[in-house]
Amino acid sequence: MRPTGSGGGAEPGSAPSPAPLSLLRRVVFGVAAGLVFVVLLGLGTWQVQRRTWKLDLIARVDARVHAPAVPAPGPAEWPRIGPDDAYxxxxxxxxxxxxxxxxxxxxxxxxxxxxxxxxxxxxxxxxxxxxxxxxxxxxxxxxxxxxxxxxxxxxxxxxxxxxxxxxxxxxxxxxxxxxxxxxxxxxxxxxxxxxxxxxxxxxxxxxxxxxxLPVGGLTVIAFPNSHLVYALTWYGMALMLAGAVFYILRGGLAKDWVSKGREPFGG
Structure with missing residues (x-):
């Protein structure tokens, strides 16, 4: 008869236990998620900065459009014509x-x-x-x-x-x-x-x-400004990633693995 004690051998036909890489897997997963989190925060912050720049541009253009008319630049000024002269x-x-x-x-x-x-x-x-x-x-x-x-x-x-x-x-x-x-x-x-x-x-x-004819005064002055929406999107993705990481490392998936008779993350 085969001993029935609680000794260390695995039962015949049972699956071998996964390699004990729990800590390593957690570290690698955490580092990768952290890098993605930082990138998402960076993209959101960049959009906030772009929004500030766009609002300043709109304000400056609006000021030019509604300022009193000045003489159009002559030949001596042509080499210096640039984006700040538009409108x-x-x-x-x-x-x-x-x-x-x-x-x-x-x-x-x-x-x-x-x-x-x-x-x-x-x-x-x-x-x-x-x-x-x-x-x-x-x-x-x-x-x-x-x-x-x-x-x-x-x-x-x-x-x-x-x-x-x-x-x-x-x-x-x-x-x-x-x-x-x-x-x-x-x-x-x-x-x-x-x-x-x-x-x-x-x-x-x-x-x-x-x-x-011709009909003048039809200049369209429009600067798309969706930067706030983009910023909220990136920040929202960062928040969701943080929640998912917390769930995986501290909650739900660990319980799922235990319920199947296995240690979470192969531990």
Whole structure:
């Protein structure tokens, strides 16, 4: 007869006990979870910082838009034009070169059509592209809006905009065929044979043009600001991870393993 005592041998047919790695597994799991927790907290904090930066940007742009109009930068200032100049409220005067206008495809609150970009020659001889506003497709031909082709000295007030090189999403500008999807100042100037052109353009305000076209004042100023949602998401994931780790290391799974006759984590 085989002894029935409580000696150390395993019963025939019983599964061997897992290797005693409980402490090692706990340490490895805890370190890995801790690293992920730190990364999630870092991502949440980064989004909080991005939100602060975005709110400051919105405030600065709003201040520029609603400030009194100042003269548009001249040639001496062009090398210093940068992001901090975007949406400055400016004015300029000169004579439009209507025979050099460029149509850029646009989708606005008025539907699809074109922006009319026309060079304005200033008294010093320099040129500034002015986005005079929107025209529907039926009025792309200047002959259909003859009254709006203002002659002689004129004054324009609007917002300074930075050039938009290349084109739009998945749609590259095609100067050769006259297809424009973005207001790329340098490319438009080259295609129209213009020199001494400002590195920016100006969106004209809503002052009505003779005949009603083009329609100005349609500049859309929008800065997506979902950083708070992203921050709460990352922080929430970090909190859930912390709860899961606590549950695994101190609670539920340990009970499940014990109920199956095994030590938790292979101990």
């Amino acid at each position: 400055r409220h400016v004015w300029l005067s000169g004579t439009f070169l209507h025979d050099r206008e460029t149509l850029v495809q646009a989708v606005t609150e008025r539907g699809g059509g074109f922006w009319v970009l026309t060079p304005l020659r200033r008294p010093d001889g320099s040129l500034v592209l002015v986005n005079r506003g929107f025209v529907p497709g039926a009025n792309r031909d200047p002959a259909t809006r003859q009254a709006g082709l203002v002659a002689g000295e004129t004054r324009v007030t609007g917002l300074l905009r930075l050039t938009e090189p290349g084109g739009a999403f998945l749609r590259a500008n095609d100067p050769k065929d006259g297809r424009w999807y973005s207001r790329d100042v340098a490319a438009i100037a080259a295609a129209r044979g213009l020199t001494d052109v400002a590195p920016y353009f100006v969106d004209a305000d809503a002052t009505p043009n003779p005949g009603g």
